[in-house]
Amino acid sequence: MTRAGTRSDVKLAVLLLGMLVSACGDDVAAVAFSLRAAESGAPGLLAAILLARTVPAIGLGLLGGVLVDRALRWWWWPLSLAVQAALFLVMAGARSNALIVACVAVVSAVSAVTGPVASKLIALHSGDHQRIGGHLATVNGLSQACGAALGGIAFGVGGIGPLLCLNAGTFALLAVVALLVTGRSPVPVDASPQRGVLLGFRRLARPGAFGVVGLGLLVCTVFATSIEGVSGVFVLTHHAHWDPAWVGLAWGLWGLGAVLGGQGAGRLRRCPATVLLVLGAGGMGAVFLVLALGLPGVAIGAPLFLVGGAGNGAFNAAVSRTILAAVPLAEQARAWTAYRWIVTCCVVGGYLTGAAFGEHDAVAALALAGGLTLVGALCRTAPHT
Template sequence: MNVLLTGTFVSSLGDKSAALAFALYAASMGSTALMAAILLAQLLPSLVLGLIGGYLTDRYGNPLWWSAALVVQALCFAALSQVDTVWPIVSLIAASSAAQSIVGPMGSVLLRELSPVERRGRSVRRRTSLDGMAGVIGLMLAGLSYSWLNRSTLLLVNSASFLVLVLCSLVALRGSVRRPRFRGSARARPERWTGFGVLLRPEVFGRQGVFLIFVVILGTSLEGVVGIFYLQHGLGLGNTWYSVAIASWSLGLLLGSLRVPVDRASDAGGRLLGASACVMGAVIAAPTLLPLTGGSVALAFLIGGAANGAFNASVAVVIAERASSETQGRAWAAFAFLAKLAILLGYASGAAAGMDHARALMFAAGAVPVLIGLGHVLTRSRPAPAQTPEVSVREGSST
């Protein structure tokens, strides 16, 4: 299991480096259309194929399929390092995203199944923390090295990181006493085909919890588009303080994910989820109401990032511990679908509204999660008891 987490961390570093490489490349070309096309190529395959991938994971899943998809992604990014025109770039990104969407849930399920029952929540939290750490380190290293490594080299590094994850996954499977297979009862009920029924169960998130998750991701995505315009043009933050504020949020993501009480999954699915949404929303809305300085914005963003990290880790822990083994693939796929849809709507809304409405949109992006999160805290102050622990699919120590 530790080997698999190490591979996941290395792959996340590569992903962050590639994301920054594409952003800087699009900026150097002066092409907002290229950046928009790249984002769509990343999101649309997930919306179209992600739910199918969750079903296939539960019904026919084999962890080796995931390794094969990672090899496809490595080949796509190796090819991306050699092309400079728009449509080949967009097509290869879409192909990589499609491969990840079809078998992506298997990665989350594999980590869960390779962990002992009593450590599943802790393993998922560690993965979330490592993703946050990769966000801080990967963006910093990529930003510092872009000028002398160039885009092609960073994309090759990302390609290599996929191969590292393939190797780690194979080592983890070889070291396990029994190779996991994710065959469940995907045919059980039609309403569970997509996994939304799993997320909507009261003991998982319930309808209000699913709505809260969607609203929070929509709000943070909207802030990601309009925030830079308001903070720099409305509040007067310079490039340096804006960069510090963004770095503070990323650091907070890492710190917040480390504080999720994995031994209290019920609370993580109820009060903690709502409370972290309230804090996150308040931080996003605060600059639109108060005359904050650069230092105070950075401090607020550190707190907001910590709440964001706790929120993300809480969602992951609840899915891992409360969704049954038979529905894990569909549950992760349904969550990914909601997240990608919210991100797409947030980006589209921010881009359509433009800079003139940046302050109003940033306020709404923060205020709505505060209201929904407060309601979630009040209505789920006594969350449902957690599931009876399942029998582990294997015996012996984790890798």
């Protein structure tokens, strides 16, 4: 291995570690916001925070991809991370819910414009797209499991303030990582005449990437898992009569499964990404249907979360591998922002759908989620491009 290759591998490892720590901080903050809303008896606060996080991401995310691909400066990302750290410190000391919501909206807007830099840096330093796809899935799985556990424990000890300070610290750490990884060296930009915010969607819809039917599978899967995120809790606690502690254990097993599935997908050299997408989505859909139709007890149901998490990890690893391998480096930011724009819209739609079904019809909502995911997987197995 050349010295340049070794240096690139080190930068990539440092970047992934920084992203893991920051993602854990984000999940801790998400738990803190949820518990703050529950403690204060203000469900509207959680809805307002959800809107503050998603509306700027939907409105500015695609523009951020264009800016990063075509006009990136090395100092943008470190500076934006420092700004986000400062905003979380403001929220930690704020007593006004309105101020917290406003700060969340600004954080989301800043992240939407400059966040795609991380994806472009990963593509720049990635020499093995399959392995890196597995590592990215591991980052997601570990952050969900660790962030939720740490957030729940720490909130009971010190409330929301220390948790938001912790997240501010993770942003500051990632800002240092960003400086170390980027330095003052330029990141390749796109000087071609192909402009526009929709370029990322066209790249994802190419037959060499996901294809149109593959994007349909992506939409079905993210939408369905978002429905499950709302309805699954009601199914387990109110219909299957699980204790809340067992629900927490189940989600921990899901996170562990995501790590195992992501790492496994990163090592299956001869398995095409399309197969991993179908198997991952199908595995999650099957788990949702069994939970909805069987209402199993903890002894049977908890291991299913490990299976579903493994499918989730394999699916996420295949998504990352596909984008890294099928999209040119100069267009990576727009491809990733297009993907995240789709995900954000599906998450919002799934949450609203799960909320519309409510507690009493949660079983039907979970069955719908499982059916949608399986239908999407079956459609992708057809001979389409």
